[in-house]
Amino acid sequence: MTHEDASLRPEFLPGPPERPTGPAVLRGLRRRCPCCGEPGLFDGYLKLQPACTVCGEDLSPARADDGPAYLSILLTAKVMGTLQLFTYEMFQPSPWVMAGTFSVGVIAMALYLLPRFKGMIVGIQWAKRMHGF
Structure with a gap:
């Protein structure tokens, strides 16, 4: 096989230019466009702009x-479960106080993280040219 034949194989053909993953992920976490960084990635709470x-x-x-729901649940459960154990060991509040405060905390944290993780995943997909980007 000659050098010219090897350069025509698909793995050696030039592809689209690289996109920086780090800035795209950070922009997505801030719910901004992964390309330009301007606000307005979502049309509402979780619906992406076309x-x-x-x-x-x-x-x-x-x-x-x-993916965003899985990551939100994973991080929320880890943080709030650890905090709940620490709170019980240190202060031993009543079960109703624990249930009430941690229920509100879990819901608030999960709802806060969900659109940010969705933006992060969109940023990764954009940077890696996944799913037709």
């Missing part, structure tokens, strides 16, 4: 599915 209103980047190929 395209960025500033730079026009097509966001319709993004498919976050269950």
Whole structure:
């Protein structure tokens, strides 16, 4: 096989330019467009805009599915479970106080993290050109 034949194989053909993953992930965590960083990634709480209103980047190929919910539950359970154990060991409040305060805390934390994790996953997909980006 000659050098010219090897350069025509698909793995050696030039692909699209690299996109920086780090800034795209940070922009997604802040619920901003992974391309330009301007606000307005979502149209509401979790519904993605079809395209960025500033730079026009097509966001319709993004498919976050269950990833944000899984990550929200995972982090919320780890943090709040540890905090609940620490609180019980240190202060020993009544079960009703524990149930009331930690129920509110768990719901608030999960709802806060959910759109941020969805933005992060959209940022990763955009940077890695996944799902048609």
